[in-house]
Amino acid sequence: MTVRITRNYRFVASHRLHLDHLSEEANQKLFGKCNNPYGHGHNYVVSITVHGPIDERTGLAVSVADLDTLVRREVIDRYDHRYLNFDVAEFASVPSTTENMAFAIRDHLQANWQTALGPNAPRLVDIKVQETKRNSVALSLIS
């Protein structure tokens, strides 16, 4: 018996989306309010979905404590209350679009997945990053 489990995490961060090689008008058109010159914040929600078998002894498919420790260390501690453009290495030269954030979170989690969750770790199958009520990006890691 396998199940999918989703756990939600929240953090706040500020950023500015801007590409130096484009004009002010082009940046404004491309990124809208996220191009405002002095930055702005978002209340982000990251949803992590795993898929795996239920351990018959525990009745669980994932150790929530271990998953929380991993996500806190690799995502929350890295991004929470940061100005992404300056404080976070991966967004120094890459715009912190919701799309790029989803891929960065995938990389950080996958690099530490087995170590954090052990040999019977469920698969990381989906990452969703919600930037605003109207905007979220889902990254599916299974085809």
Ligand code: NI
């Ligand atoms: Ni923004």
